[in-house]
């Protein structure tokens with residue numbers, strides 16, 4: 001049921017003052033000298049800033065979004081799912097055509 005959603009962290013690149021989606025596997029890897037975002041933007045570790053995102057990289061957003069099922073889309077670092085009202089389903093059992 002759970003689709004594999006890439007674990008990313010949105011970190012600001014000092015190069016373009018934009019928040020990119022970096023795989024957490026890279027971030028937790030202490031040996032890395034640079035991170036590579038989903039959009040291929042790469043930035044040295046020391047030029048990454050961990051602050052609240054304000055400007056998201058549109059390419060990262062799209063690439064990240066394509067991995068996420070619709071009901072989780074655009075959730076960024078939140079734990080509470082967005083409660084979308086379920087449309088009432090019409091019973092499809094039509095007793096034949098008139």
Ligand SMILES: [Zn+2]
Nearest residue numbers: 020039057060
């Ligand atoms: Zn990006």
